[in-house]
Amino acid sequence: MTDTTMNDEAVGSDRGTQLRNQVVEGLMAEGTIVSAVVEAAMRKVPRELFVPGVSLDEVYHRYNGVVTKRDEDGNSLSSVSAPQVQAHMLEQAEITVGMRVLEIGSGGYNAALLAELVGPAGQVTTVDIDEDIADRASRLLAEAGYSQVNVVLADADGGVPEYAPYDRILVTAGAWDIPPAWVRQLAEGGRLLVPLQVRGLSRTIAFEHAEGCLVSRSSRLFGFVPMRGAGVHQDRLLVLRGGEVTVRVDDEFPVDSGVLEGVLDTPRVEVWSGATIGRFEPWATAHLWLATALPGFCRVVVDRTLDTGVISPPGRQSATSAVVAGGSFAYVTTRRTAEEMTLEWGVHAFGPEASKLAEQVAEHLRVWGRDHCGGGGPQFRIYPAGTPDDQLSQGRVIDKKHSRVTISWPQAATATAGQDVLQHTTE
Ligand SMILES: C[S@@+](CC[C@H](N)C(=O)[O-])C[C@H]1O[C@@H](n2cnc3c(N)ncnc32)[C@H](O)[C@@H]1O
CATH class of the missing domain: 3.30.310 (TATA-Binding Protein)
Structure with a gap:
């Protein structure tokens, strides 16, 4: 990514504000933004501050992320996710003032939105495995006035124990498994949002602790750049x-x-x-x-x-x-x-x-x-690896390294609300 000043003069300009409001209004009209708090945060934070050098039209594309780093083959390693994806995840997370939130995978902009949602009484930590990305997020957050966000350079497979527990953990890289640290560092009554790959299909699932395991409350169809580090998975x-x-x-x-x-x-x-x-x-x-x-x-x-x-x-x-x-x-x-x-x-x-x-x-x-067809989709449950079969809920069992995932299909009328939506990708 080239850090030119292409959009600098437009920051805070009428055009930036106008495009930002247009994106927010589009997301409200399609039903992605449903809460006043997410609307207010997305109207407030200038997204262009986190992708310097990118044209305002690209910055404010409702469904496209902005890739900030690629590998030598051109595959995306990091991006500032699409506004629609971020809005969906923030709504799914239901963040309130005073919460402690961990974002796994940093871009800067989403952490700024999180900081707006939790307010001065809350705490936001964002972690990235990539030094370039963590440094970039740290610098851009400080420049945009969000230096209260903790930016950590680490493989998030181990979570970030120093600021735990978290009321919300938002994973913004595609995960194949749920490492035990994420479950441990989730506060009582907390919610973990994770784009989980299950049998080659990926969906962002909101989990909460219940009945001795993690139970899905909603799921959405979004793809993210894949997890690196200890959690990497190759099909x-x-x-x-x-x-x-x-x-x-x-x-x-x-x-x-x-x-x-x-x-x-x-x-x-x-x-x-x-x-x-x-x-x-x-x-x-x-x-x-x-x-x-x-x-x-x-x-x-x-x-x-x-x-x-x-x-x-x-x-x-x-x-x-x-x-x-x-x-x-x-x-x-x-x-x-x-x-x-x-x-x-x-x-x-x-x-x-x-x-x-x-x-x-x-x-x-x-x-x-x-x-x-037309139902709420399946319910996912996550148990620690090694849980005996007779302690698992009904459904197809998929064994991963750290967890046993069960997938069951409640009848359409009773399935969890707010499930499948049409897919747009993050980059
Ligand atoms: C889609 S980007 C993050 C987007 C950002 N949250 C946003 O909304 O703008 C995914 C990030 O996850 C990071 N990542 C991948 N594997 C990771 C790991 N094991 N620990 C921490 N970060 C990881 C990548 O370096 C990349 O920057």
Whole structure:
């Protein structure tokens, strides 16, 4: 990132204030900002102070973050997240005056918003693993008048014990697991917000302590740059057809690339489920439902530059949900229906058991359409690793290094409120 003075003269200018108010009003109109306190904080803090050198139009794009550091391959290592993402997380966190808040992953701007929300009686700590980012956040926060924020350089896998306990912990990097320190450092009655990867799908989940574990209260669909340090996680990648198709496996079910060798060259079986979805309805619960229901759940990604059409994900997407079972492989797609703006879920399958597998997946899609489409989505619970099975709640169990995650599906009418929203990414 180049720290030029491109926007300096605009700071506090009419145009900066005007764009800031426009973003806030847009976020209110779409229902992202719902509280007066988040509205007031976002109207007050000049976002441009935290991304010097970036044009005001980029700074105030409602759905785009501003990347502040990339690795040598151009992947984003850090960003100031999109206003929509930050507003959603702040609303999900329900921060009140006097709270002690830990932000994991620093950009400066969000910490300033947190400082506004907790007021002088509260305390904000922000931690980053990257010295450049921590230094930058510290300098920009001081320049913007928020030097009361504690900026810490550390791997947040261990939390930040010196300022604990926290009423709120907001994790703003994609986590694969929940380290014990976060649970320990969360105050009684506190709330942990974490973008958690579960079977390759990521969602920002608000957890609270209840019934001897952490229970999800709401979840939202947002992606963040991945966690680095001790919590880093690599999916297993099975590269097929010279790189045209990559199967991403998040957890430990036994599959290796040899199993799928040549399977995509076998005839494709197509099964249409009859389950439909409106084009603008959120799809994410369908994928999570499959992730819960199918033991061999994974994701398949197509390289569009090598695309021969062997895999056709829904619409123009380049990735979709898939499943490996024995030597067979299936993935989920959609097709138009006679009804305007409505799509039907279908399954394409390959391999010796293609028909059986396609029918199995289609049946799960029908169940989703009947019982969960439009519902509140699943409930997640986090137990420490080693918790015996008979002490876990009902549902699919996913074992991680530090925790055992259970996913259950309350009936639509009783599910937790405020769940799936359409996805925008942070950068
Ligand atoms: C999306 S950015 C943070 C955005 C910021 N909270 C905001 O809203 O503007 C994610 C940050 O997480 C940091 N990060 C990644 N792994 C970390 C770790 N283990 N401990 C602390 N920070 C980490 C990255 O260096 C990066 O700066």
